Amino acid sequence: MGALDEGHFAGELENGVKLGSLELDLKDESETTVEIEDAVKVLLQGLGEDSNREGLKKTPLRVAKALREGTRGYRQKVKDIVHGALFPEAGLDSVVGQAGGAGGLVVVRDLDLFSYCESCLLPFQVQCHVGYVPSGQRVLGLSKLSRVADVFAKRLQDPQHLADEVCSALYNGIKPAGVAVVLQCWHIRFPEVGQSFPDQSHHSAKMGVQGWVRTLVHSGSGVFENENGDVWSDFLALLKFRGVIVEKNHTQTTTSLCWCPSRSLDVPVSNGHLSTRNCCKVSSKTGSSQSAMISAVAAILRSLGEDPLRKELVGTPHRFVQWLMNFKKCNLEIKLNGFGPAKPNMFEENGNASCNQDEMQSELNIPFCSQCEHHLLPFHGVLHIGYFQAGGDEPIERSILESIVHFYGCKLQVQERLTRQIAETVSSAFGVEVMVVVEANHICMISRGIEKVGSSTATIAVLGRFSTDPTAKAMFLQSVSDSKTSGE
Numbered sequence: 001m002g003a004l005d006e007g008h009f010a011g012e013l014e015n016g017v018k019l020g021s022l023e024l025d026l027k028d029e030s031e032t033t034v035e036i037e038d039a040v041k042v043l044l045q046g047l048g049e050d051s052n053r054e055g056l057k058k059t060p061l062r063v064a065k066a067l068r069e070g071t072r073g074y075r076q077k078v079k080d081i082v083h084g085a086l087f088p089e090a091g092l093d094s095v096v097g098q099a100g101g102a103g104g105l106v107v108v109r110d111l112d113l114f115s116y117c118e119s120c121l122l123p124f125q126v127q128c129h130v131g132y133v134p135s136g137q138r139v140l141g142l143s144k145l146s147r148v149a150d151v152f153a154k155r156l157q158d159p160q161h162l163a164d165e166v167c168s169a170l171y172n173g174i175k176p177a178g179v180a181v182v183l184q185c186w187h188i189r190f191p192e193v194g195q196s197f198p199d200q201s202h203h204s205a206k207m208g209v210q211g212w213v214r215t216l217v218h219s220g221s222g223v224f225e226n227e228n229g230d231v232w233s234d235f236l237a238l239l240k241f242r243g244v245i246v247e248k249n250h251t252q253t254t255t256s257l258c259w260c261p262s263r264s265l266d267v268p269v270s271n272g273h274l275s276t277r278n279c280c281k282v283s284s285k286t287g288s289s290q291s292a293m294i295s296a297v298a299a300i301l302r303s304l305g306e307d308p309l310r311k312e313l314v315g316t317p318h319r320f321v322q323w324l325m326n327f328k329k330c331n332l333e334i335k336l337n338g339f340g341p342a343k344p345n346m347f348e349e350n351g352n353a354s355c356n357q358d359e360m361q362s363e364l365n366i367p368f369c370s371q372c373e374h375h376l377l378p379f380h381g382v383l384h385i386g387y388f389q390a391g392g393d394e395p396i397e398r399s400i401l402e403s404i405v406h407f408y409g410c411k412l413q414v415q416e417r418l419t420r421q422i423a424e425t426v427s428s429a430f431g432v433e434v435m436v437v438v439e440a441n442h443i444c445m446i447s448r449g450i451e452k453v454g455s456s457t458a459t460i461a462v463l464g465r466f467s468t469d470p471t472a473k474a475m476f477l478q479s480v481s482d483s484k485t486s487g488e
Contacts, residue, residue, distance in 0.1 A: 029068070035303040036064035040376065042296035046289045046321075048329035049412060055373055056412075062375050066444065070116055070123065071304050073154030081148055082173040085141040105231060107131040107238045108145045117187060118156035118312050119260035121297065121320040123377065123443050124187040125212075126153055126162070129244060131235040132170060133177035133223055140174050148173070149181075156306060156313070159185045159217045159259055167219040178222025180235050182246055186212040188369070188378055188443070189261050215259050218246060262319040293321045327371040327412055358388040358433075361395045362476060364483045368405050372444055373412035381440035381456065383422065384483075386476035387432040388465055396430055404429075415440050415459050423461035433464025435476050 037060035044051045044059065051060065111128040130145045152165040167181040189212065223231050236246050297317035298308040306313060362385065369380040383405055389395065408421045415438055423436040438459045445455050466473050 032303045033061070033064045033068065036067055036300050037061055039296035039299045039303070040064065043293050043321075043324060043376070046293040046296075047324060047327065047412065055414070059374055059376065066375055066377070067300065067304060069154075070114070071154055071156065073151045074305050076151045076154075078148055078151055078169045078173050081144055081151065082140065085144045086138045086174060087141065088137050105131055105133055105234050105238075106139065106142075107235060108142055109239060109242050109244075111146045111149055113150055113153040115153040115155065115157040115162060117260050117262075118158055119316060119319060120262035120323060121156070121316055122188060122262075122323065124159075124185055126159075126186075127184040128153075128166070129182040129239055129242075130166070130170070131180040131224075131238070132174070133231060134174075135177040136175060138174065140170075145170070156301075156304075156316075158312070159183055159215055160219075163217045163219040167221050171221040176222065178220065178224040178231065180218065180220045180224040180232065182218040182239060182244065183216070184244065185215050185217070185259075187215075187260060188212055188380065213259070213261050216246065260319075262323065290321055290325070293324070294318055297321060324371070324376070327410055329411065358390055360386060360388050360472065360475060362386040362479050363396075363398050363401050364480060366398070366402055366405050368409045368438075368440075370409040370411070370413040370415075370418060372442060373414060375444040376412075377443040379413075379415060379440045379442040379444070379457075381438065383439075384437040384476075384480045385422070385426060385434065386436075386466070386479070387426065387430070387434040388472075389430075389432050396426075396432075401426065415442075415457055419459040419461045423463055427463045433466060434461075435463070435466040435473065436461045437477070437480060 040060035040063045041051045044056060049056060051057070107129065108131075109129045111130070113126040113128055114123050115126055116122070117124050128146075128149050130149060132140075132145075134140075148169055149166045152162055152169065163181045163183045167179050170176070170181075171179045220227070220232065223229060224235070226232070239246060294317045297320050301308045301313060301316070308314070308317065364382075364384045366383045366385065367381075368383055369378055371377070372379050385401055387396070404422055404425055408418055408425070419436050419438045422438075423434050426432065426436070427434045439456055440458075441456050462473065466476070
């Protein structure tokens with residue numbers, strides 16, 4: 001009984017230690033969340049927002065949770081994932097075996113991940129392809145390849161560094177004959193304050209996003225160290241089945257200086273360091289506000305377990321604040337007087353047009369980018385605007401509509417409000433009946449644990465005839481569909 005009691009006591013002690021560790025982790029998580037929340041409130045104040053207004057009350061908590069979720073890789077270990085996931089597979093007596101089974105190349109393609117850019121703190125999308133040649137009569141559970149890649153993706157990263165870390169971790173963790181990693185990465189463009197977000201062609205039908213910078217990197221170890229080897233050719237051939245083209249013997253890596261668009265804001269100064277270019281003149285009060293915001297972002301980095309003084313992170317707080325300043329609240333009114341006087345509104349009280357000879361006009365695929373007020377993360381996409389105008393009148397210039405879209409996009413927003421505001425402004429300014437369709441990709445959908453890469457949200461606002469005439473509405477929606485089919 002004495003031995004049994006000792007064992008029972010030892011078990012209780014062990015459980016007590018584990019419980020204490022869990023309580024400590026929960027306490028640290030709670031403290032970290034509060035620290036990030038406080039920093040986010042400083043950012044909102046610097047943007048001229050009231051963190052207590054409806055829509056922003058829970059934003060600090062949402063941002064804190066998203067950042068904790070998006071950087072959970074710092075709190076994970078590869079060995080915990082790989083341990084117990086190696087399975088014996090007969091047929092491999094030495095390092096190299098026959099094709100198939102344990103001796104052949106194993107490739108897992110199209111792993112959708114996301115990571116946070118260490119240069120600007122904005123999330124970027126990753127499509128990961130991993131190949132390895134098993135050895136020692138061991139194969140790894142396929143889901144573990146994705147989980148190992150995700151550990152390193154959920155950290156502040158640069159694409160090449162991410163590829164190298166995933167490759168090295170798998171090579172050291174499962175002891176294969178070799179490992180190869182190819183990453184396709186997409187980073188949202190980073191305009192200077194006051195500039196519009198340029199339109200970009202779709203980089204991939206599957207990803208379905210616009211206005212992103214693309215790069216492709218790869219890394220190899222073991223038998224993949226020789227890029228002229230047959231095993232690389234096999235790996236790349238299997239990727240080509242999925243439309244992924246990697247030029248053999250050509251290193252397609254990029255440095256963070258080329259990769260992150262925010263680096264375009266960096267200019268050298270006399271002390272040899274980099275400084276972020278001021279995009280417009282600011283008052284001393286505004287400068288003080290931005291300094292407080294930069295300090296708040298540095299505090300967020302520390303709360304996540306990073307060192308803001310690490311070489312790669314020195315300019316990150318400044319760059320992230322420069323991004324946020326694109327969406328600073330202001331009291332400016334949209335100026336349409338340069339575009340001609342507003343026409344008398346053609347709506348009758350019953351919502352129908354007063355003229356039956358009106359023509360339907362449309363401007364399709366107008367690019368935009370805005371910032372979600374719930375998570376302080378970008379959402380971006382295209383707008384389609386249709387309207388009826390009196391016969392003989394000149395159509396509204398596309399540049400005018402683009403200016404209206406840009407005006408409402410450069411604010412903390414929600415997509416539903418953005419759609420309605422643009423419709424109401426076009427209607428009141430030009431006296432037309434209008435329909436607006438917004439298609440957008442929300443980065444918060446990939447950075448909060450949901451990870452629905454490539455998902456999109458569509459919203460509609462209708463005024464006048466479009467709200468009462470199903471034929472008119474269907475005609476406009478068909479024109480939008482036709483534009484996508486024709487690739488316009």
